[in-house]
Amino acid sequence: MAYYVHEQRRNYYVEFGGGRPVVLLHGIGNTGRAWSPQIAPLVAAGCRVIVPDHAGHGASTRIGAPLGIADLARDVIALLDHLDIERADIVGLSLGGLIGIELALGASARVGRLVLANSFPSTATDAFRALADQWATTFRAKDGPVVRFEGSWPFNVSAAFRASDEGTRTWQTWHGIAAMSDGASLAWIAQGVVDYDASGRLAQIAQPTLIVAGSDDRISPPALGQAMCEQIRGARFVEISGAAHISNVDSARAFNDALTDFLAP
Template identity: 55%
Template sequence: MPFYTVQGRSNYYMEFGKGRPVLLLHGISNSGRAWGPQIPALVEKGFRVIVPDHAGHGASGFLNAPFSVDDFANDLEALLTHLGVGNLDVVGLSLGGMIALELALRYPNRVERLVVANSFDKTATAAFQDMAEGWAQVFEQPYGPIIRLEQNWPSLVSPAFQKSAEGLRTYQIWHGIAATVDGPSLAHVARGIGTFDVSKRLGKLTMPTLFIAGGLDRMSVPETSRCMASSVPNADFVLIEDAAHISNVDTAEVFTTQMLEFLQKV
């Protein structure tokens, strides 16, 4: 069954392919379905792809208290134990990138390669907490997750993608996901992730690391990823000029190529 239990909560995940494990971590209010553009290419290249829905997201169970990046990392430790996974690669975007950084810092000898896209090394700021509180208040409204998606879709993906056939299909799928997700759970996530700060610990990352930024991203601006890359000893930085915040979706081909080239380096 594609579920595992942590402290009485049921979390959902899927697996694809066989080979070297790679964990794909999605952003806030999204689900593992966001990694659909990358899964076939990873399977074709011989990876065992593990795609969870974070607690309070997608098909995973509801939350009844604020939930931090540490809490998400604890859940993923339980998932990897459940699956018997030892060493692995980790790819995370936005919130998923924050969780990926936390896992890599906890297990520097276990995470072999790390990809962090459109993300942050610090949310413990008044500005971020104010922004996240705004998200939480929207999530708590009736049909809040749909309201937030409709408000934020223009900033999540590029204008060109929004007008494309794939953009229309993606919007329909994500709208349906937002219609079924639990708004109060997402509010608990928004309020829980505002204490994250690994900015002074990035230099401890020794594994090869790739930071990806989108030239059109106004949430995690490119300079954020560029600065993180400069703090990590063995890091590369890639700017996808035409990408907005969800760069693995709106510029999927470029993102997938960069990710695979990095993960397959000798």
């Protein structure tokens, strides 16, 4: 099956392989297709890989009101229930990392290991509020998701990746996904995720945790990842040289090495 229903929202997911379940959570404005470089390596490592589209994103149902981090985390729990999975490893990038933090804090028994990539613990800042307002305005404008994608692409992936054949293929695929996205739904997400703050609760995370940062990430710089790592007992920190914000894509080999090493049985 490709869908599950939670709170009258019909959300899309896809899964690959078998073994220990791993859920991959994407960033705002993106879809589960952003995790394509990780699927084969994780399956080869013996994982059951589960890749949802967040509400309002990709093939999931459009939304007409704000949804926050806690709402999106409850969607993940509903997906695990739908699949009869008691506990899964959670891998989240950017917005997906915030959802991972909320799951680790609010549904600890459902989370095995935790990977927070290019993420941050709080959206309760003036800078993020201004950014979210800008995103929402762009998303609601004509062809908003495409405009936002084209504008953010240089910040999200490295120059070396943008110049590569794989970068060109990824740009074309993601551009097409943006063209089919619902700008109003993405705007509601941008507004809904503001004012989440787990920065004072990271020490409560008990799961084995890996923090991944990109050396060239201007949205979630390595210093922020290191600070998060210092607050989570026993957490590991990996900085990927030359990676920008979507490090799993522009530096897939290094990202996959760190990920599969951490998730190894």
